[in-house]
Structures are given as C-alpha cells and as structure tokens.
Amino acid sequence: MMMDLTKYLRKDKMPLIWCPGCGNGIILKAMLGAVDRIGLDQNKVTMVSGIGCSSRATGYVDFNTLHTTHGRALAFATGIKLANPELTVVVVTGDGDATAIGGNHFIHAARRNIDITVVLYNNWIYGMTGGQCSPTTPHGMRATTAKFGNPEGSFDISKLAIAAGASFVARGTVTNPVQMSRYIEQGILKKGFSLIEAFTPCPTSFGRHNKMGKPLDNLAWIKESVVGRKKAETMTEEELKGKLITGVLADVEKPEYCELYDRLIERSRAERGEPVLPERETISARAARAEGEEL
Numbered sequence: 001m002m003m004d005l006t007k008y009l010r011k012d013k014m015p016l017i018w019c020p021g022c023g024n025g026i027i028l029k030a031m032l033g034a035v036d037r038i039g040l041d042q043n044k045v046t047m048v049s050g051i052g053c054s055s056r057a058t059g060y061v062d063f064n065t066l067h068t069t070h071g072r073a074l075a076f077a078t079g080i081k082l083a084n085p086e087l088t089v090v091v092v093t094g095d096g097d098a099t100a101i102g103g104n105h106f107i108h109a110a111r112r113n114i115d116i117t118v119v120l121y122n123n124w125i126y127g128m129t130g131g132q133c134s135p136t137t138p139h140g141m142r143a144t145t146a147k148f149g150n151p152e153g154s155f156d157i158s159k160l161a162i163a164a165g166a167s168f169v170a171r172g173t174v175t176n177p178v179q180m181s182r183y184i185e186q187g188i189l190k191k192g193f194s195l196i197e198a199f200t201p202c203p204t205s206f207g208r209h210n211k212m213g214k215p216l217d218n219l220a221w222i223k224e225s226v227v228g229r230k231k232a233e234t235m236t237e238e239e240l241k242g243k244l245i246t247g248v249l250a251d252v253e254k255p256e257y258c259e260l261y262d263r264l265i266e267r268s269r270a271e272r273g274e275p276v277l278p279e280r281e282t283i284s285a286r287a288a289r290a291e292g293e294e295l
Contacts, residue, residue, distance in 0.1 A: 005032040008042060010062050017056060021207075021215025023174035023200030027121055028057050030181035030198075031090070037185055045088045048077040050102060052094040053128045053202075054121035071101025074109045077116050085115070085258040088188060095122045096134040099155055103135070110164035113192045114257040119184060120157060120195060123202035131205035142209040158197050162250045167192030169250040173199040175223050176246075183248065191256045199226065199244070 009032075018024045035045060046064040049055030050073035058065040064087070068076045073091045081089045098106050098120050109116060125143055126132045132145040135155040142149055161169050168190040172180030180198055187194030201207060201218035212218050229247030232240060266276050 003033060003036050005029065005036060008032045008035065008062055010060055013060050016060065018053060019202075019204040021201060021203040021218065022053065022127075023123075023198075023219075024053055024057065024121060026174040026177050027054075027119065027180070027198050027200060028060065030177050031057075031092075031119060031184055032061070033181045034185035034188060038188060040088055040188075044086065045090065046077075046080055047090045047092060048073045048080065049092045050094075050097040051128070052097045052121075052126070053123070054092050054094040055097060057092045071097055071103075071105065073097065074102060074105040074116070074118070078105075078109060078112075078114055081114055081116055081258060082261065085262075089116045090188070091116060091118045093118060093120055094127075094134075095120065095124065095136040095155075095157065096126045096129075096132075099135045099157055099160070107160070107164045110161050110166040110193045110195070112257040113165055113167055113254050115191055115193070117184070117187045117190075117194045118196070119187075120197050121200050122157065122197055123200050123206055124154075125202055125206040125209075127202045127205045131209060137206075141206075143206070144209070158195065158249050161193075161195040165193070165254070166195050166250060167252050167254045167256075168194040168248075169197075170195070170248045171197040171199070171244070171246045173222050173226055173246060174201070175219055179246075186248070186251075190251070191259075192254055199246075 016025060042063050047058050047061055048066045048068060049058040050068055051070035055067065058067045066076055073093050077089050077091045080087060122136055124136050124138060126134050131143055133143040133150050136157060137143055137150045138154050140149040158169050158171050168187050170183035172183050183196045187196050199222050201215060201222060203215045203218045207218045212221055225244055226246045227243045229245050232245045
C-alpha cells in the first residue's frame with residue numbers, strides 16, 4: 001500500500017533546492033518511510049544536521065529539527081539525547097561534514113555507542129561548498145581541489161564506524177531505496193549508535209568533474225561500483241578490488257551510553273541514600289506498543 005508521507009513534510013519549504021539528478025530526495029523518502037513503518041510520534045523525533053547538501057533535509061521535515069554548524073551535528077545530537085533519552089534522534093550528514101570537519105565527533109559518538117541513528121549521504125565530494133575532495137573521494141577521481149586526480153586514499157566510513165564501536169552499520173544506495181529504507185528502520189530500532197551509509201549521486205559536482213555523463217549514467221556507475229555482502233563473500237580479493245560492499249555490515253549487542261549514564265547516576269544516588277530514578281522507556285518498547293495499538 002502506498003504510504004502518504006506528506007504529513008512529515010513542511011510543504012511551505014518546497015520546492016526542494018537539490019539539483020536535478022541528485023539522490024538526496026530518495027534518501028529523504030526512505031527515512032520518512034522508516035519513521036512511518038515504525039509508527040513513531042513525529043513530535044518525539046528530533047532530526048539534526050550539520051552543513052552541506054544532505055543537511056538541507058532538516059528544513060523540509062516536520063519533526064523537531066536542528067540545523068547546526070559544519071561538522072557539529074553529532075555533538076548537538078549527543079546533548080539532545082542525553083537531555084531527553086526518550087526522543088528518537090536522527091542525524092543527517094554528508095561524507096565531508098561527518099568525517100572531515102566532524103571526524104572526531106563521529107568516532108567518539110560511535111565509541112560511546114549512544115543511541116543515535118546517523119544517515120550519512122556519501123556522494124564522494126563536497127557538493128554544496130564548491131566540489132572539493134572529501135575524505136571519501138576515490139583515489140584518482142577529480143574535484144576542484146584535485147584537477148589531475150585525487151592523490152590520496154579514501155575513508156571506508158562503515159569500517160571506521162565498526163572499528164570505533166557502533167552497534168549497527170549498514171550500507172545502501174539510492175539505486176535500491178526499499179532496501180535502504182529497511183536499513184534505516186533497523187538502525188532506528190537498534191539501541192545504540194547506528195550508521196546507515198547511503199551512496200547517492202552528485203551529477204553537478206562529482207559527475208561533472210569526472211565526465212560521468214547524465215544523471216542516469218551516474219546512477220549506473222554506482223550500481224557497477226557496489227556488490228551485496230552475500231555475493232561479496234563468494235568473490236576473491238582480486239574480484240572485489242574497487243568494489244564497495246552493501247548490506248548490514250555489523251549488528252551487535254552492546255551497552256548503550258544513556259543507560260550506562262543512568263546506572264552511574266543511580267549508583268551515585270544510592271551511595272547518598274537518595275531514591276532510585278524511574279526506568280526510562282526504550283525506543284524499541286515504544287515502537288512495539290505503537291504496533292500493538294494499530295493491531
């Protein structure tokens with residue numbers, strides 16, 4: 001059944017400013033679909049963004065929203081989650097915003113395993129601010145700061161999140177939006193730090209600098225560059241060279257930071273002889289209750 005997602009949009013902010021052929025609108029729809037399927041109260045969803053094309057998303061959605069400074073979305077989101085753990089906090093950010101200017105915030109939010117879902121739009125370039133190389137621009141690809149090809153290696157953002165301690169990491173593309181929406185749903189329901197890395201084309205900057213043709217050609221390049229996790233397990237190292245693996249890459253159970261912090265407070269209060277705080281409701285419990293109410 002087709003979902004009506006317009007209730008989540010600020011229609012007075014339309015039309016969108018994203019360029020023709022950009023995949024950001026597809027990711028936005030995937031996020032809204034995930035929120036709708038879970039049955040979250042949109043008044044209890046907070047979306048936080050930094051700076052960049054991806055971060056314009058907070059202007060279009062009718063949640064609690066915060067558009068912050070460059071690279072600082074996760075720092076703001078951490079404060080929001082600690083102040084009110086009952087909120088579902090989603091960060092929308094780009095490859096440059098999250099892993100260059102905000103790189104340390106990204107690593108340490110994952111290390112703490114705080115219950116935040118990050119939807120990271122990876123278009124391999126700084127699209128909004130001039131088309132410069134980002135930490136994910138592939139070696140040899142061109143940008144305004146690499147006219148003859150990027151001489152540096154690139155970050156594997158998902159591997160970075162796993163190594164830093166995230167409890168859920170998945171990678172999808174705008175060429176398979178249904179799958180990506182399911183990953184976002186899983187990430188929101190997962191207690192702990194979740195990353196959904198979303199590959200999306202930027203025909204205006206990345207595509208133009210690298211002579212990748214029309215927007216459809218950019219999408220075709222993404223499809224050719226990725227391989228599903230299960231198929232990748234059957235391929236040799238040589239066959240996987242230059243490929244990016246999609247799918248759920250990590251899903252582990254770990255203590256969540258807000259809960260650990262609550263226990264710290266409780267121990268402190270107990271030592272002082274003060275009453276214990278009431279237990280806070282989890283996101284998963286709230287989603288399960290909403291599903292039961294629909295039935």
